[in-house]
Amino acid sequence: MSLFGALDISASGLTAERLRMNVTAENLANAQTTRGANGQPYRRKEVILSEVATGGGFGATLASAMGGGRAQFSRPGGVEVAGIVEDASNFKTVYDPGHPDADAKGYVKMPNVDTVTEMVDLISASRSYEANVTAMQAAKQMFTKTLDLLR
Amino acid sequence: VLFDTTQLALQGVISGAAKRHEALASNLANANTPGYQRVDVDFHGQLAAAMGRGAGAASALEGMSFTPTRDTSAGAVQADGSTVDADSESAKLAENALEQQAAVQVAAARIAILKSAMGTA
Numbered sequence: 001m002s003l004f005g006a007l008d009i010s011a012s013g014l015t016a017e018r019l020r021m022n023v024t025a026e027n028l029a030n031a032q033t034t035r036g037a038n039g040q041p042y043r044r045k046e047v048i049l050s051e052v053a054t055g056g057g058f059g060a061t062l063a064s065a066m067g068g069g070r071a072q073f074s075r076p077g078g079v080e081v082a083g084i085v086e087d088a089s090n091f092k093t094v095y096d097p098g099h100p101d102a103d104a105k106g107y108v109k110m111p112n113v114d115t116v117t118e119m120v121d122l123i124s125a126s127r128s129y130e131a132n133v134t135a136m137q138a139a140k141q142m143f144t145k146t147l148d149l150l151r
Numbered sequence: 152v153l154f155d156t157t158q159l160a161l162q163g164v165i166s167g168a169a170k171r172h173e174a175l176a177s178n179l180a181n182a183n184t185p186g187y188q189r190v191d192v193d194f195h196g197q198l199a200a201a202m203g204r205g206a207g208a209a210s211a212l213e214g215m216s217f218t219p220t221r222d223t224s225a226g227a228v229q230a231d232g233s234t235v236d237a238d239s240e241s242a243k244l245a246e247n248a249l250e251q252q253a254a255v256q257v258a259a260a261r262i263a264i265l266k267s268a269m270g271t272a
Binding site: 005006009010012013016017020048049050051076077078079124125127128131132134135136138139141142145146148149 | 165168169172173174175176177178179180181182183184185187190219237240241244245248251252255256258259262
């Protein structure tokens with residue numbers, strides 16, 4: 001049943017947007033972190049999304065194995081996370097001689113996190129999440145109505 | 152008479168709309184994928200072509216399956232080259248869901264008529 005496929009697609013969108021939200025939250029939480037894992041200031045992280053390569057899956061494999069006359073068409077597969085990459089842009093330098101991580105001239109390297117950018121990303125992720133929820137609700141409604149034909 | 156062209160066309164609308172919903176949901180899921188090109192299912196065009204075949208309409212409708220295609224006519228609407236406009240996708244999604252429900256309601260009415268003719272209603 002193709003509507004279950006629609007639910008999977010929307011679910012993949014929910015997963016992707018939730019991960020974007022998590023990464024944005026991590027960036028915001030570390031906006032002032034001067035000591036990251038490698039001793040350097042924290043680097044801003046970014047999620048790279050990519051389209052799922054349209055492939056068979058169980059239903060398509062079964063259909064082609066059964067040798068039905070109909071050609072198996074590719075179907076939209078949703079979205080997946082290609083990876084989380086670090087933003088290579090330069091660290092911000094702030095003059096703060098009293099800071100324990102300040103260099104000889106009194107400058108401190110701060111993370112390359114811009115809180116305004118992160119807030120915008122957060123809004124974008126949250127709205128996209130809602131859009132996927134709406135699509136999921138529509139699919140559910142369509143499926144229920146079709147099922148009601150049997151009553 | 153049970154499976155005349157009208158019933159087959161309704162079936163086509165229901166399954167076509169389901170496929171189109173999949174395509175539109177995929178567009179929304181990929182709203183933040185750089186360079187993504189939107190997909191769509193033109194089941195209206197396919198159904199219209201099948202219905203226009205006169206006597207061969209029923210068999211054309213029966214063997215019908217719907218394919219999602221890349222919408223190459225859409226221009227980029229996002230800075231990353233993506234052709235997905237989340238607002239227009241949501242509007243299309245809502246419209247498509249309503250269309251499917253309308254077809255389901257007509258199909259339900261036809262089934263109710265058949266049932267009452269059989270005296271089982």
